[in-house]
Amino acid sequence: MSESVTLTINGQKYSAEKGKTVLQVAADNGIKIPTLCHHEEIEPYGACRLCIVEITRGTRNRIVTSCLYPVEEGLVVQTDSPRVVRNRKMLLDLLLARCSENKVIKGLAAEYGIEKPSFREEYREKHDCIVCGLCVRACEQVVGVSAISLVNRGIHKEPKPPYLERAKACIGCGSCFYVCPTNAIQMEDKNGIRRIDRWKVEFKLKKCSKCGIEWAPVAQLEYIRKKWDLPAGFFDICPNCK
Ligand code: FES
Structure with a gap:
């Protein structure tokens, strides 16, 4: 049986499994x-810092990222203390300066009363990507192909295919598109082709031999078929018709 700890979140006591993070237990x-x-x-990475909470251990108070911080016996957590809210507002102000027209960031900032960044016009940018690396981690950890990576440093850091060319290892599964928190990755299925422009890739879509629907990229299905040693023709019929 797994060991458990008792902690306090926002004044309420909770019992939680040891090894879980504060974010998991809160959720x-x-x-x-x-x-x-x-x-x-x-795997959590702690890139955006938005999940910060204030913790107290003994007489020490500090701010930590809840997605990385494991629960401990006797830990006291505040998820919305004035210090947390102040810091979160500052983070959102910075994110809004970078992504001044992104709907997700604008919505989050508005929840904290920030309608526009406090930075002067010349310091505002119109990116959609917050460089959290979730697309890169999904491609590596979930799909297992590592078709993209974070390149450059500091303000020039961004997810890119190798050598800034076409992402040759990409199988078109769209995991990057599905996990991106700010909709910075566009994916389109049209006329039998899937396109992900950010990685400069295009994939032929497989047509179901029964209903005729184009349901997944041929490259993705071939990747799965080989990985699991499935027989040829295994994906000729779409999941709905199966
Ligand atoms: S740092 Fe925890 S969610 Fe981004």
Whole structure:
């Protein structure tokens, strides 16, 4: 049986499984902490810092990222203390300066009363990507192909295919598109082709031999078929017709 600890979140005592993070335990108990770079199927990385909480251990108080911080016996957590809110507002102000027209960031900032960044016009940018690396981690950890990576440093850091060319290892599964928290990755299925322009890739879509629907990229299905040693023709029929 797994060991458990008792901690306090926002003044309420909870029992939690040792090894879980503060974010997981908060979510298990219906306590909402905002996140951008977190996905439950992917190793946490702590990139966006939006999930910060204030913890108290003994007489020490500090701010930590809840997606990375493991629960401990006797830990006291505040998810929305004035210090947390102040810091989160500063983070959102910075994110809004970078992504000044992104709907997700604008919505989150508005929840904290920020309608426009406090930075002067010349310091505002119109990116959609917050460089959280969730697309890169999904491609590596979930799909297992590592078709993209974070390149450059500092303000020039961004997810890119190798050598900034076409992402040759990409199988078109779209995991990057599905996990991106700010919709910075566009994917389109049209006329039998899937396109992900950000990685400069195009894939032929497989047509179901029964209903005729184009349901997944041929490259992705071939990748799965070989990985699991499935017989040729295994994906000729779409999941619905099966
Ligand atoms: S969700 Fe924890 S740092 Fe982004």
